[in-house]
Amino acid sequence: MKRRVVTAIDVGTTKICTAIAEITESGATQVIGVGINPSHGLHKGLVVNINDAAASIRESIRKAEQAANYKVESAYVGVTGRHVSSVNNKGVVSITRGDRLVRPDDLKRVLNSAQSIKVPNDRKLLHVIPRNYAIDGQVGVRNPVGMHGFRLDVETHVITAASASVQNLVKCIRGLGIEIDDLVLEPLASSEAVLTEDEKQVGVVLADIGGGTTDVCIFKDGSIWHTAILPVAGYQLTRDVAIGLGLPFDVAEEMKKRYGSVMPVYESRMEQNPISEDGHGISYQDLCDILRARIEEITRLILLELPGQDYESVVPAGIVFTGGSSNVAGLETLGRDVSRLPVRVGMPGNIYGLTDALRDPAYATGVGLLLWGAKNQPKAKSWNPFAFLDRVKGLLAKFNFGGTRNTTNT
The missing domain is CATH 3.30.1490.110 (Dna Ligase; domain 1)
Structure with a gap:
């Protein structure tokens, strides 16, 4: 029995996420394979080294294919960057x-x-x-x-x-033998995974704080109203910590993830008990102050995308943060304090199957690309685990190769 299958590739600045899903007869999206790999060769959403980027994407696809037992032939791919x-x-x-x-x-x-x-x-x-x-x-x-x-x-x-930026990304994907079903602006994809129809109707801001960019989408009256890509995101958070506290970048990244918070620190005892990582000791108070300052700036930049100062009348549903950097503790409280709007962190939903690896704001774009594909391409690729063998047989028949040959799977 043939089954409709959709593949999504989220090419991020810090990670590549490939997700494969089966679209059931009822229209539900069932994830059957996920491949997550560190990203190399990208900066602020742009390809800066095609070979490194292609290698990262290839490994992510390989992991997803292995989990799903399915050969990816085409995919929906996310696009972001200041050039949008x-x-x-x-x-x-x-x-x-x-x-x-x-x-x-x-x-x-x-x-x-x-x-x-x-x-x-x-x-x-x-x-x-x-x-x-x-x-x-x-x-x-x-x-x-x-x-x-x-x-x-x-x-x-x-x-x-920008054509050149898009072409570089397309070259990485097609160089792996994978066709592109559609190029989708990443915050549009993320909105499919984390926003409700009610929020889109009354007015809401989606802010996807990724590794290299903060992607902003404003919805009003049930449709898209404005989009923007801000060149400030998780990379700047880590860089601030590294420079401000004199830490190597990878140590600063680990400190941010493990201990980071944007809430004020009132307990003076935290000053007396510094936190440490890989032999580096820092003040918890200093770490929180640095992260808080940068998140405040990002929130204010998001608000600048709204007209005038009467934010509540434009987006009464407030701000929905998503993306990997929205995991920082205290984001909802700080966002409400700065914007005076309702704030929540959006978790990807509307899927089932192998979802444990995707139940995180960091994977909102990957899940959203799957949902976008399920909704916008009714005639998605059909499940056929023997497609590769069928193509080989066709080539053998075309050239009238006779006899038997030893083949090696790679």
């Missing part, structure tokens, strides 16, 4: 048929009209996402198909990325 930009644009078409009935072809025409903005040669169009439709001036239409009217308008959110 977005703009809202409008499109309009006339409904010229006699019955004045809006059909799916009209949706395609109006979306093509909305994406007719001039995209420079060094930019690549990633997404054209419809925010809302209007028919004959009636705004707020969610799905105009089947409605009557003379004029169809659409407002879209158009996301572009």
